[in-house]
Amino acid sequence: MNFFRLLGVSPLSSTEEIKRAFYKKAKKFHPDLNPNAGEIFKYITQAYETLIDPEKRKHYESVLNKKSILDKFSESFFEFFGYTAKPKRGKNIKLNLTVYVEDGLRGSKKEISYKRKIICEDCDGCGFTEHSSIVKCEKCINGYIDTKLGKIPCSECLTKGFIIKNPCNTCKGRGYYTKMDRVVIDIPVGVRGGDFIKIEKMGNAGLNGGDYGDLIIKFRLDTSPFEVSGNDLILKMKLEKHPSEYESINLKLPSKEKITVNMPNIDPPFRLVVRNCGYTSPEGNRGNLYIDIT
Ligand SMILES: [Zn+2]
Ligand SMILES: [Zn+2]
Numbered sequence: 001m002n003f004f005r006l007l008g009v010s011p012l013s014s015t016e017e018i019k020r021a022f023y024k025k026a027k028k029f030h031p032d033l034n035p036n037a038g039e040i041f042k043y044i045t046q047a048y049e050t051l052i053d054p055e056k057r058k059h060y061e062s063v064l065n066k067k068s069i070l071d072k073f074s075e076s077f078f079e080f081f082g083y084t085a086k087p088k089r090g091k092n093i094k095l096n097l098t099v100y101v102e103d104g105l106r107g108s109k110k111e112i113s114y115k116r117k118i119i120c121e122d123c124d125g126c127g128f129t130e131h132s133s134i135v136k137c138e139k140c141i142n143g144y145i146d147t148k149l150g151k152i153p154c155s156e157c158l159t160k161g162f163i164i165k166n167p168c169n170t171c172k173g174r175g176y177y178t179k180m181d182r183v184v185i186d187i188p189v190g191v192r193g194g195d196f197i198k199i200e201k202m203g204n205a206g207l208n209g210g211d212y213g214d215l216i217i218k219f220r221l222d223t224s225p226f227e228v229s230g231n232d233l234i235l236k237m238k239l240e241k242h243p244s245e246y247e248s249i250n251l252k253l254p255s256k257e258k259i260t261v262n263m264p265n266i267d268p269p270f271r272l273v274v275r276n277c278g279y280t281s282p283e284g285n286r287g288n289l290y291i292d293i294t
Helices: 001-007 017-029 035-052 054-064 067-081 103-106
Strands: 094-099 109-119 134-137 144-149 148-152 164-166 176-187 195-197 215-222 227-230 232-237 249-251 260-262 270-274 289-293
Touching: 001 017, 001 035, 001 094, 017 035, 035 054, 035 134, 067 148, 094 103, 094 109, 094 176, 103 109, 103 215, 109 215, 176 195, 176 215
Parallel strands: 094 215, 232 289
Antiparallel strands: 109 176, 134 164, 144 148, 195 215, 227 232, 249 260, 270 289
16 A cells, blocks of 8 residues: 555655644544544554654655666656656646736735635545545555556556545545635735736645645736826827817826816827826836826
8 A cells, every 4th residue: 555645645744744644634533433444544553653663664665666667667658647656746727817007006905716626625635534444456566566567557546555435525535626716816016917926835736745836826907098108107088179178177096086187278189297196116106197188
């Protein structure tokens, strides 16, 4: 059996991590609490006692990882198809998020929902619960089958070295499942279209104890009806009548402020300047608002 898979830890995990994983499981599967889980408790105890002892762990790992040149070839072949007992980091998730000038002016927060693969909480990624039973896989040794072409991953147990009967209902024994997750995104002050932020470990779950991938948010800045140029905002305005017929115009800024701009009595096209009412730099320096009258 693959003891790391049994405890739901990475083959690279420290003694501390193994202890933590075991104690969490021991609480769940102890025969005093769960008379039906005695068999599972026996296996996880065996895994724990082997991995906690540096000498025993070294020996177990040397048996588990013993490979010939042919094995290495076949392993990289199967790895290519994602079929391996090695820890594999989860994939990053990339999402686009549309934000508006008003979001970038002071910075804001937005909650988003998205789908991602997570490690199953009900079985801690092992695929079995107190309602399951496990048996050694008869087709392989520790998850691999010896053939003339070298060691190949066992398709019966998917490199676990054990078969789960009555697996975890939530993840169907896979150890992970896809769910809708939510995260609050901090939209930075002065955000520009094309900027992105990375939220670590909020991507897809890794395999075999591998880390979570990241969530990468790319911002799209919807500036309409304005244009953003550096820290300035530009508004194009077409008047129905000659400027002399207006005394002033009222405008609502993206910051929700209302302003009144006096209209000069000259022929278009011309540009009006409203100082410090434009967009902003990440440091908070406001630009100007330019109104191009045609
Ligand atoms: Zn599960
Ligand atoms: Zn097997």
